[in-house]
Amino acid sequence: MPQQVFxxxxxxxxxxxxxxxxxxxxTAHRLVAEAIDHFGVQEKTIGVACVGCAVFMYDYFNVDVIxxxxxxxxxxxxxxxxxxxxxxxxxxxxxxxLAAIGTSEIIHTANRGENITVVFVNxxxxxxxxxxxxxxxxxxxxxxxxxxxxxxxTDGYPIRMAEMLATLEGVAYSARVSLHNAKAVLNAxxxxxxxxxxxxxEMGFSLVEVLSACHTNWRVSPLEGQxxxxxxxxxxFPLGVFKERTGKDFL
Amino acid sequence: MxxxxxxxxxxxxxxxxxxxxxxxxxxxxxxCPRECIVIDTKINAQGYxxxxxxGMGKCTGCCLCAEVxxxxxxxxxx
Numbered sequence: 001m002p003q004q005v006f007x008x009x010x011x012x013x014x015x016x017x018x019x020x021x022x023x024x025x026x027t028a029h030r031l032v033a034e035a036i037d038h039f040g041v042q043e044k045t046i047g048v049a050c051v052g053c054a055v056f057m058y059d060y061f062n063v064d065v066i067x068x069x070x071x072x073x074x075x076x077x078x079x080x081x082x083x084x085x086x087x088x089x090x091x092x093x094x095x096x097x098l099a100a101i102g103t104s105e106i107i108h109t110a111n112r113g114e115n116i117t118v119v120f121v122n123x124x125x126x127x128x129x130x131x132x133x134x135x136x137x138x139x140x141x142x143x144x145x146x147x148x149x150x151x152x153x154t155d156g157y158p159i160r161m162a163e164m165l166a167t168l169e170g171v172a173y174s175a176r177v178s179l180h181n182a183k184a185v186l187n188a189x190x191x192x193x194x195x196x197x198x199x200x201x202e203m204g205f206s207l208v209e210v211l212s213a214c215h216t217n218w219r220v221s222p223l224e225g226q227x228x229x230x231x232x233x234x235x236x237f238p239l240g241v242f243k244e245r246t247g248k249d250f251l
Numbered sequence: 252m253x254x255x256x257x258x259x260x261x262x263x264x265x266x267x268x269x270x271x272x273x274x275x276x277x278x279x280x281x282x283c284p285r286e287c288i289v290i291d292t293k294i295n296a297q298g299y300x301x302x303x304x305x306g307m308g309k310c311t312g313c314c315l316c317a318e319v320x321x322x323x324x325x326x327x328x329x
Binding site: 002003004005006007008012016017019020021022023024025026027030179181182185186189222223226 | 263264265271272274275276277278281282297299312314315317318319320321322323325326327328329
């Protein structure tokens with residue numbers, strides 16, 4: 001008699017999502033929920049949601065969630081973690097949120113080595129507000145605010161956040177993963193689990209950058225979007241682990 | 252000599268697709284190594300053509316379709 005081998009994780013609530021068809025936010029949500037289930041910390045996890053498509057996180061996760069102002073999730077998470085050090089605290093942010101409006105917060109939180117986990121979903125545009133240019137927008141990419149394509153002379157270059165944060169002393173784990181096919185999803189699952197493991201072991205700040213597609217604002221079909229992630233984003237945003245602390249050497 | 256496909260043992264594994272959750276992104280259709288999933292012609296309440304399982308006996312229960320499904324609409328039995 002066949003047994004069920006794959007089911008919805010307990011931490012992910014049984015609700016339909018508001019995401020567009022094929023949006024990998026849903027996959028990233030599931031991977032975070034699976035990591036929380038894996039460590040059995042659902043009862044003591046607090047999520048910090050930010051402004052963006054991930055703002056309805058409180059509906060989709062069966063954990064306590066705080067809404068932070070735009071970009072300020074790492075600052076709010078710092079307060080939560082310092083007030084309740086026994087809790088597992090994670091933030092879930094997009095690229096308009098973490099790399100643009102919240103750059104200062106993320107850098108200083110990482111530099112202080114706060115023992116929190118950050119899931120950073122990079123889809124190269126401000127998804128929820130209608131596809132404006134973000135700091136991570138690819139060169140030449142057309143958005144509603146760069147109708148002729150992003151030009152480095154006026155708009156600069158896309159920021160590689162995972163590499164940049166990996167240079168800071170306080171960071172225990174910094175990795176970039178993608179969700180464009182099944183193999184990438186399995187690797188992403190390992191990385192997100194590792195990031196939570198860092199927090200459970202009190203190693204310091206952990207960040208996972210997840211490359212995602214925004215099919216609606218890129219104006220492509222879901223399958224074309226996944227192909228674009230593989231062919232255009234990954235060459236500029238290489239996948240891998242940029243920093244992994246093995247012992248509590250910061251003490 | 253018969254082809255490799257016909258010599259394959261009939262498998263017991265199967266998947267259940269939650270039709271009302273499916274948004275027809277086709278990731279599972281592209282991912283399935285044995286082509287067990289197709290897009291249905293009917294329309295669900297959200298207005299999408301949901302994915303449909305048509306691989307009884309072919310499915311190995313590898314879970315790859317469920318891993319890529321952004322809406323966690325697939326349950327795998329093996």
